Amino acid sequence: MAAFKQLDFLDLDDQYSEDELMVRDAVRAWVGERFMPVVAEHFEAGTFPMDLVQEIGELGVFGPTTPEEYGGAGLNSVCYGLICQELERGDSGLRSFVSVQGSLVMFPIQAFGSEEQKRHWLPKLASGEVIGCFGLTEPDFGSNPGGMTTAAKRDGDDWVLNGRKMWITNGTVSDLAIVWAQTEEGIRGFLVPTDLPGFSAPEQKHKFSLRASVTSELVLEDVRVPADAMLPEARGLRGPLSCLTQARYGIAWGALGAAHACIDEALSYAGDRIIFDKPLAGFQLAQKKLADMATDITLAQLYCIRLGRLKDEGRMTHFQVSMGKRNHVDMALCCSRVVRDMLGANGISLEYQVGRHMCNLESVITYEGTHDIHTLAIGEALTGVPAYR
Amino acid sequence: MKIVACIKRVPSTEATAKLSPDGRGVDTANLAYMTSFYDEIAVEQAVLTKEASGGEVTVLTIGPAEASKEVRECIAKGADAGIIMTDPEWGSRDNLSTAKVLAAKLGELDAELCFMGRVATDRDSASVGPMVATLLGWSCVTDVVALSLEDGTAQRETEQGLETISFSLPAVITCDKGLNEPRYAGLKGIMAAKKKPLEEVAFEEVPSQISTASLALPAERSEGRIVGEGPDAVPALMEALRNEAQAL
Numbered sequence: 360m361a362a363f364k365q366l367d368f369l370d371l372d373d374q375y376s377e378d379e380l381m382v383r384d385a386v387r388a389w390v391g392e393r394f395m396p397v398v399a400e401h402f403e404a405g406t407f408p409m410d411l412v413q414e415i416g417e418l419g420v421f422g423p424t425t426p427e428e429y430g431g432a433g434l435n436s437v438c439y440g441l442i443c444q445e446l447e448r449g450d451s452g453l454r455s456f457v458s459v460q461g462s463l464v465m466f467p468i469q470a471f472g473s474e475e476q477k478r479h480w481l482p483k484l485a486s487g488e489v490i491g492c493f494g495l496t497e498p499d500f501g502s503n504p505g506g507m508t509t510a511a512k513r514d515g516d517d518w519v520l521n522g523r524k525m526w527i528t529n530g531t532v533s534d535l536a537i538v539w540a541q542t543e544e545g546i547r548g549f550l551v552p553t554d555l556p557g558f559s560a561p562e563q564k565h566k567f568s569l570r571a572s573v574t575s576e577l578v579l580e581d582v583r584v585p586a587d588a589m590l591p592e593a594r595g596l597r598g599p600l601s602c603l604t605q606a607r608y609g610i611a612w613g614a615l616g617a618a619h620a621c622i623d624e625a626l627s628y629a630g631d632r633i634i635f636d637k638p639l640a641g642f643q644l645a646q647k648k649l650a651d652m653a654t655d656i657t658l659a660q661l662y663c664i665r666l667g668r669l670k671d672e673g674r675m676t677h678f679q680v681s682m683g684k685r686n687h688v689d690m691a692l693c694c695s696r697v698v699r700d701m702l703g704a705n706g707i708s709l710e711y712q713v714g715r716h717m718c719n720l721e722s723v724i725t726y727e728g729t730h731d732i733h734t735l736a737i738g739e740a741l742t743g744v745p746a747y748r
Numbered sequence: 749m750k751i752v753a754c755i756k757r758v759p760s761t762e763a764t765a766k767l768s769p770d771g772r773g774v775d776t777a778n779l780a781y782m783t784s785f786y787d788e789i790a791v792e793q794a795v796l797t798k799e800a801s802g803g804e805v806t807v808l809t810i811g812p813a814e815a816s817k818e819v820r821e822c823i824a825k826g827a828d829a830g831i832i833m834t835d836p837e838w839g840s841r842d843n844l845s846t847a848k849v850l851a852a853k854l855g856e857l858d859a860e861l862c863f864m865g866r867v868a869t870d871r872d873s874a875s876v877g878p879m880v881a882t883l884l885g886w887s888c889v890t891d892v893v894a895l896s897l898e899d900g901t902a903q904r905e906t907e908q909g910l911e912t913i914s915f916s917l918p919a920v921i922t923c924d925k926g927l928n929e930p931r932y933a934g935l936k937g938i939m940a941a942k943k944k945p946l947e948e949v950a951f952e953e954v955p956s957q958i959s960t961a962s963l964a965l966p967a968e969r970s971e972g973r974i975v976g977e978g979p980d981a982v983p984a985l986m987e988a989l990r991n992e993a994q995a996l
Contacts, residue, residue: 362762370778377817378942381817381821381824382935384821385933385934385935389932417934418934418935419934419935419936419937420935427936427939432934432938432939433939434935438935442935
């Protein structure tokens with residue numbers, strides 16, 4: 360596989376600080392040298408390369424914006440975005456693994472946890488010693504999580520949890536689950552070690568998408584946790600939804616990374632592939648496709664930089680994240696389909712990347728807020744009228 | 749022990765080189781750069797030495813101020829400080845001039861051990877290391893693939909086999925592939941590198957004695973020709989090799 364060359368049509372590298380470029384390049388190098396050689400075989404086998412988890416922790420990409428005192432690297436949000444871009448350039452499964460650990464497990468502990476919870480869990484999650492998952496979605500409640508049926512009931516000082524969660528990334532390989540459940544005081548979050556009696560996480564098999572990622576069901580049958588397992592500062596849906604804003608921010612960048620992988624492969628292939636005695640790149644139809652993709656990718660790059668700067672200034676809104684997630688995943692999915700077609704029969708082979716990205720993005724366009732739900736979020740931002748119901 | 753790792757900022761090996769308009773160098777517009785491949789091995793060896801025996805590692809380069817990115821990356825991998833000897837002539841400075849500038853700085857830093865890559869991936873000269881050692885009167889072992897400072901021995905791969913050299917400090921060691929596996933700059937290391945000293949210093953000019961008269965891209969290879977298949981093609985192939993390619 361040829362070395363990755365990132366499209367930078369507008370010289371946008373100038374927009375990043377030296378540190379930001381160093382972070383991006385460090386993750387790019389790691390993905391290229393350590394992850395790319397094994398991703399196809401894991402995708403085919405339906406496994407995540409768990410042997411790389413320690414290295415990922417050492418690299419520092421689990422919760423990289425977490426303050427240093429809790430084991431993080433204290434990076435800014437633009438760095439986090441660039442990390443997601445580079446990881447998903449490798450595979451959406453890799454970015455998902457890191458997104459869940461950082462945005463959906465470490466973030467809520469950092470934002471809503473007690474000091475004891477932060478000191479106990481964050482350093483272990485940052486190093487990869489502990490793997491976490493995020494239990495919100497249920498079989499019948501995806502876009503409408505407020506309707507969840509998983510419940511936590513008081514029993515003395517303890518809480519007893521019952522219910523089922525579905526489509527949970529990393530569930531089977533996790534040591535810790537953040538489980539959102541209905542209580543008498545509304546929806547609350549609980550830190551649930553996965554080795555407790557009554558907890559099980561069977562893997563969901565037979566996926567054609569995100570195959571290099573573990574997806575699970577969480578089953579909670581009278582799982583008893585102590586009072587201090589509850590996240591004290593998360594009350595109602597605001598808690599889990601704010602986590603999702605963090606993760607969706609990473610997806611807006613990550614999808615851009617997948618699109619970069621696709622156009623890089625298209626450019627490389629079109630230059631090498633001789634058809635009717637000249638390179639594929641010399642045909643007008645191919646150039647039209649490349650020009651369209653390059654334009655969309657360049658616009659997405661600009662959007663991501665601006666979104667990251669707004670986030671670092673504390674001015675980013677969840678509506679802006681919705682527009683980024685919605686547009687970039689859709690754009691990347693379109694690119695992947697176009698490139699799959701450009702590669703002809705090779706496009707369906709795991710010798711090439713594009714088929715893998717195309718299959719993965721079918722999940723990414725649905726999870727963390729479907730394309731349609733983000734459409735409605737943008738609609739609400741524009742009109743002031745929520746149209747979710 | 750004061751350890752210095754010398755690095756060079758070179759055009760990325762992924763970059764497509766174009767000639768500059770004057771035909772004497774490479775067009776630097778929008779050119780991507782990196783730390784020379786073998787210099788990364790030198791930095792890793794310096795850091796490994798510090799981790800095993802203590803000491804302090806300084807990353808030293810001659811180059812533009814923009815080399816701060818490459819130097820910081822090396823600091824992020826475990827070095828303690830960086831020095832950029834800022835040089836407007838860095839693209840054209842000859843090897844002896846470079847060696848004289850580096851040797852003077854190594855003396856000033858009171859260094860005992862200097863690691864360099866066996867060759868820089870841009871000019872491919874492989875001469876600055878031995879020149880620096882000669883100017884300083886230090887030991888020099890080139891193309892090292894294994895090193896034991898405790899025993900004072902280094903191994904180098906030659907066409908005749910593996911050669912083991914005994915040496916004493918102070919020394920310049922030029923590092924070859926296989927000596928170690930350079931680590932990745934972890935994100936915490938990148939943040940920590942921001943707090944470590946990186947100096948830009950001027951130096952007394954040492955004029956170059958040689959300069960590049962012209963630079964040309966390799967001639968494009970002409971397209972191959974299939975002269976036949978199987979044993980029947982041998983006569984035609986021999987004929988083409990003898991008379992056309994004049995290879996025999």
